[in-house]
Amino acid sequence: MGRPREFNVSKAIERATEVFWVHGYEDASLPDLLNGMGLTRGSLYKAFTDKRSLFLRVLDHYERRAVQSGYDMLTDSAISDGRKRIQSMFANVYDAVKDGDHRGCLLCTAAAGPSANDPEIAKHVTDGLSLLRKGIAQALKDSPKHCVWDEGKRLRLADHLLTQYVGLRIIARSQVPMGILEHACEGIAELLD
C-alpha cells in the first residue's frame, strides 16, 4: 500500500552503476547520480538510504553482471583449451579500450581509491577479484601446457594474471598511451603459448 514507486529500482541501479563506473565512488557526486538515474534526492534517499548504500547495491549488481560473466567465460568448457579463455578475456579488455570504453573495471577503480579502506566495500572488491582469480586458476588447469605444472606454480601464475588484469584496467582509465595496453595483452598471449 501507499503511493507506488514511479521508477524501476533495478533500472535505477543499472544507471547508477554506469555513473559510478565512469566516475568512481568518491568522484561521483549526488547531482551526477541524480541526473544519471533520472530521479530526485527524496526518491534516491528513500529507496537507497544514502550514497554508500547505493554503491554497495551497485557493487552487488556489478558482481552479478560483469564479474560473473567474466568468470563464466574463464570456465566455459565449450572452449577446451583454458589458455584461449584467458587470452580472449584479455582481448576483451583491450577491445573495450579500442572501442573507446575507458571505464575500466569498477572493482579495480574502487580498489585504487580511498573507498578501498571501507571494510564493506573492500569485501566486495576482494570477493569479485577472488572470483576472477578462481576462474583464471580453473582455466589454467584446463590448459595443456599448465595442467602438468604443480598446483603452487599454477596459482602463482594465476595471481600474476589477476594482477595483470588490475594493471590493465587501471591503465585503461588513464592517459597512458594505449599501445602499452595492446602490447601487454599480446605479451600475455605469447607468454601463455
Next chain:
Amino acid sequence: MGRPREFNVSKAIERATEVFWVHGYEDASLPDLLNGMGLTRGSLYKAFTDKRSLFLRVLDHYERRAVQSGYDMLTDSAISDGRKRIQSMFANVYDAVKDGDHRGCLLCTAAAGPSANDPEIAKHVTDGLSLLRKGIAQALKDSPKHCVWDEGKRLRLADHLLTQYVGLRIIARSQVPMGILEHACEGIAELLD
C-alpha cells in the same frame, strides 16, 4: 630582500610528497597538507600558488627521487643479468608491503584517480612510467634468455611487466589479501627464469 622564508622549500615538498603519496591527490585535503608540511595557508599559497601546482612540484620531486632510482636499478650494469634487476625491483615492491608500506606508487595512484584527466598531471605520470618501461626494456636486453628474442616480442614483455608493476602497486594500496601480491612477484621470477 624582504622577510626571509622560515621553511625550507625542498623539505616542504618532501613532506608534501609523503602526504600525497599516502592520500592521493584528491583525497589529500589542504589541512592534511598544511599539517604534514608544518606551515599555514598563507605560506603555502605564497610559495606554491595552489594545490595543483604543489602537486606538480611533488610529481617532479617524486620522479627525480623514486622513479629515477628505479630506473637506475633496472639499468645497473653491475648486475650483469638483467632478469635479476627486474626480479629485485619486484622484490622491492613486495618487501615494502611486507614492511607495512601501503602507499604504493604515487604515479600509479594518480593514474587511477580523476586527476589522470588533467593533461599536465597525466604527462608526468606517463613520463614516469615510460622511464620505468625503458629501464625494463634495457634490463631484458641484458638478459641472456631474452636478448635473443626479437625486439618486438621483448617490448611486449616489457609492457606486460610495466602493467604488472601498476597492478601490484594498486593492490598494495588495497585491502586485497597480500598473498596475491607475494604470489604474483614469485610468478614473475618463475616466468623470467
Next chain:
DNA sequence: TGAGTTATGGACTGTTTGGTTCCTAACGGT
C-alpha cells in the same frame, strides 16, 4: 632610522559536498 619588500598566520569567502525535512501527491483498504 625609515622606506620598500616579502613572509606569516588567521580570519574570511564562496562553492560544493552528502544528507535532512517537510509538504504534497498517489495509492490501497475499509
Next chain:
DNA sequence: ACCGTTAGGAACCAAACAGTCCATAACTCA
C-alpha cells in the same frame, strides 16, 4: 470518502572544500 502509508520534490542544512585577504612581522638597503 476518508485514513494510513509511502513516494516525490524542492527547500533547506551543516560541514568540508580550495582559495583569498589583510594586518603584522621580519628582513635589506639607503
